[in-house]
Amino acid sequence: MSYITRTLNSYAMIEINQLTFHYKKQQALFADLSFQQENGSITGLLGKNGAGKSTLLKLIAGLLKPQTGQLTINGFEPFERHPDFLSDVFMVPEEFSFPPVSIDCYLKATAPLYPNFGYEKMDKILQEFELDRKKNINRLSHGQRKKFLIAFALATNCRLLILDEPTNGLDIPSKSLFRKILVSSVTEEQLILISTHQVKDIDTIIDKIVMLDEGVVVFNEDVIKISQRWQFRSAASLTAIADPIYHEKCPGGYRILCEAGDEDETDIDIELLFNAIVNKANLN
């Protein structure tokens, strides 16, 4: 099927049906995973250590081959690693490396591989991140290299951006800048998939939360719907809240998850929601 045909047809950006995957000589990590995701959102992929987040991202990027089931991204099977697929997907891994060349040289060599690369966008983000194009990438600090990688990822204008722990190694101002740049540079045609444990770093920018637990998608909800259905409150004692769904002790009282009534919507406490799901609180 040609690239044009694939583009014109309306595919869900990520389409996973009954996927199974296991590493060699290990138990199945995904036994019957199904998951769909349209473009036009920034999705937070959450889960405990070992839940399979990074593996899922690698499967989506085409770095791993599923044993059975269907996995298509933009109509492509990722593991075929078709050049048109690869030029429309960019992954920012948790650990990364660069060749010992300057930013300029790297851009000259690598940017042409991405047909939609935005050179002006790259310049703008580099300026915002205060990165000097003449510097050797490997002489930058870890945080600066991460910022360069994020800048490059955003400038590729790939329809699928996969960010694995993007805020690890960034200082506080850079985290805030990262959020600002990400929100301002993402278009409706793109899907940003962010896997992180630093939920506070992304809680204001994501518009969908997907949670993985033991190889299963246990939660998949839009942020708007979460706000409409549940309230996240703090109280000195539990008696103040009728029928809390889940609560946790915190300095000064409790953080409480409860059904939303007619009261105003509250900010989402992703950490509390995550813990509620992990502890199998009844959210139905």
Add this chain to the structure above:
Amino acid sequence: MFRNDLLINQKTYLFTLAGLVIAIYALLYFSMLTTKHVGINQYSGFIVFYLVCVGVVIGTAFPALTNQTKTSNYLLAPGSTLEKYLVQFVIRIVIFIPIALLIFWISAHLAKASLVPDPNIGFNPQVSITDFSFQSLFNLLYYKDITPTLLGIFSVYAFLFAGSVFFNRFPLPKTLILAGVIVGAVVLSFVLFSHLIFPAETNGFKIHLNIYKITSDTDNMKLFLYFLSCLSWLFFLLFGYFKLKEKEV
């Protein structure tokens, strides 16, 4: 992808070539200077050593596959597997081998030209140092056909090239160990079959190879070696390609 590789690795490639020029020139020059005599037999020793060095460069192809992080970057770079494979093949084999051979030829002539005649000890480089030529090397071979010999060398390089895709960490030592294991297994199987088929003529590892004429200028061993050299490179190159295609991180 080709442009990408050249831009990223240009310094590495240039330093490798420069290192090769300096090393082989110095080796040949000092050898000529100290021994005062270099003939085609001596050149054959140098060229074998030099071809081993060329093998090292080929056996370290796909440097991006030596660790997980680099492998991810490499596999996710926009380009087909065939393109990525061909880039390494063209750079490390198609371009590098002729350049390397040219470097040897130039170095050999340059080293000879650099020597100063010394009448006191009767040393005249024009007389005691043979002019190097690749053609004269083939006269030393038992089977004098050039094509199968070249394909045989190419097969060894194709084996090293495939090994660099197959093994993730320390590909060159592992490929050499694998080569040792394969050669050992072949020798052992020869010994075993020799014991089974020619028990009277075989004694321990002293085996009997039954060589017989097939045509007036071809014997069975020659035919076997020709088949081996003509087909194995193709197998190794295809094997390497499919291994790269199925690479996971």
